[in-house]
Amino acid sequence: MPYLRPVPADQSAPHHGADTAEATGERPVPEQDPRVQWAATLAVIVAGALTIRPMGLSGQGLAVAVLFVVNAASLLARRLPEHRVPPRLALVWLTLGVVAAAALIGVSSSGTSYLFAFFLSGHIGYRLETRPALILAGACSLLCGAVLYLSLGPEQDPLAWTFGLATGIPVLIGIVNRTQRRAVRAAIEAAGSAERAARAEARTAVLTERGRIARDVHDVLAHSLAGINMQLELADALIDTGDLNKVREAHEKAHDLVKESLKQAQWTVHALREDTLPLPQSLAAMLASSGHRDALTVTGAERGLPAKVVQNLLRIAQEALTNAARHAPGGAVDVELTFAAASTTLRIRNRPATGEVGSGAGADAGSGMGLIGMRERVALLGGTLTAGPVAEGPHRGDWQVEAVIPQ
Numbered sequence: 001m002p003y004l005r006p007v008p009a010d011q012s013a014p015h016h017g018a019d020t021a022e023a024t025g026e027r028p029v030p031e032q033d034p035r036v037q038w039a040a041t042l043a044v045i046v047a048g049a050l051t052i053r054p055m056g057l058s059g060q061g062l063a064v065a066v067l068f069v070v071n072a073a074s075l076l077a078r079r080l081p082e083h084r085v086p087p088r089l090a091l092v093w094l095t096l097g098v099v100a101a102a103a104l105i106g107v108s109s110s111g112t113s114y115l116f117a118f119f120l121s122g123h124i125g126y127r128l129e130t131r132p133a134l135i136l137a138g139a140c141s142l143l144c145g146a147v148l149y150l151s152l153g154p155e156q157d158p159l160a161w162t163f164g165l166a167t168g169i170p171v172l173i174g175i176v177n178r179t180q181r182r183a184v185r186a187a188i189e190a191a192g193s194a195e196r197a198a199r200a201e202a203r204t205a206v207l208t209e210r211g212r213i214a215r216d217v218h219d220v221l222a223h224s225l226a227g228i229n230m231q232l233e234l235a236d237a238l239i240d241t242g243d244l245n246k247v248r249e250a251h252e253k254a255h256d257l258v259k260e261s262l263k264q265a266q267w268t269v270h271a272l273r274e275d276t277l278p279l280p281q282s283l284a285a286m287l288a289s290s291g292h293r294d295a296l297t298v299t300g301a302e303r304g305l306p307a308k309v310v311q312n313l314l315r316i317a318q319e320a321l322t323n324a325a326r327h328a329p330g331g332a333v334d335v336e337l338t339f340a341a342a343s344t345t346l347r348i349r350n351r352p353a354t355g356e357v358g359s360g361a362g363a364d365a366g367s368g369m370g371l372i373g374m375r376e377r378v379a380l381l382g383g384t385l386t387a388g389p390v391a392e393g394p395h396r397g398d399w400q401v402e403a404v405i406p407q
Helices: 017-024 034-051 059-079 087-107 114-127 130-152 158-168 171-239 244-271 279-289 307-327 370-380
Strands: 296-300 333-339 343-350 384-389 399-406
Touching: 034 059, 034 114, 059 087, 059 114, 087 114, 087 130, 114 130, 114 158, 114 171, 130 158, 130 171, 171 244, 244 307, 279 296, 279 307, 279 333, 307 333, 307 343, 307 370, 307 399, 370 384, 370 399
Parallel strands: 296 333
Antiparallel strands: 333 343, 343 399, 384 399
8 A cells, every 4th residue: 555755743733822812811922823734734634635545425435535524624623722622622532533543544545644643643742731642642653553554464564554653753743842832831921920010019119109209298288288277367367356466477477387388398399309319419409498508518428329218318307407497597507418338427407596486487387207207217227316405516505416327
């Protein structure tokens, strides 16, 4: 029984990722053009229809024709998406396909019927797990080899029936393709998980930053606006009494509170720009807006600091300047920024008041943070904060706030 030269198993068969991805919403796995796969399948069917003999409507020809249709259907079923064919059903279908391919080899007298077994064996390696795939492919080899041996007889060239034993070899190609595709899918899923985690982290960072800005704005404006509202309500109440002096006093305090609120808003804007301006420049801008030009002294080798450190030091400086303006109006202010090898130190000193304490600027209104808030900020950075009057040295009698942040 003459047979055409065998061709390699279908290496393009194990590719159904696009259909699965469309159904599950996952990222598609790169694969070969499905048109090439369809062309290979149709080429096997057409070659079989043209070469497998006998084929007719009665007798042996009818049996060959029926088995040919069954084999063609088994081969076309490879294009069914994996998620639509349960593993057990796939095992049954592929087992029946192997039996039909071996039967076609035994019933036909010539042609390329062996191609169905080769292509189906390659798909077995892709569709089934390794152990059942090897078992079914081994059964395919033994079945096809036995069919050829019984059909040709032992007196024929052993190469002819030994060829049937090779029909299970393409299973190795299918297993390799399945392993590679699963590895690609795992890599894509890992990349997707990493991307989702990065998006979640970025969203968390945005929400955290929004919360920080909201707290800063609240610290700056909430209490000042409450003080302004209180003074204006007091002025309205005093109008009915006819005491114009007290009305003017209430209005002056309200004006002072407005000026202080604007000043603190400017400081907060500088504090929110810590990512674009280094700490020394931000402190200088803050001092300039508060009327204390040339009050900053920087010692040591300047270096970049984490944004969190810069932001908290600026808020500490802002609170200290606010307290100085409230409790020691008119007193000079000195700010020292020291870059040491193991730490960064910020000192804010103010001299005693030269004007009347409580005459304005909201002596009774705080920023909402105070010394406790400053200590909490420094503690978050692992540093220490001290605040109080200087007991000795050239700055004796001054009030000093010192924050030390470890490197």
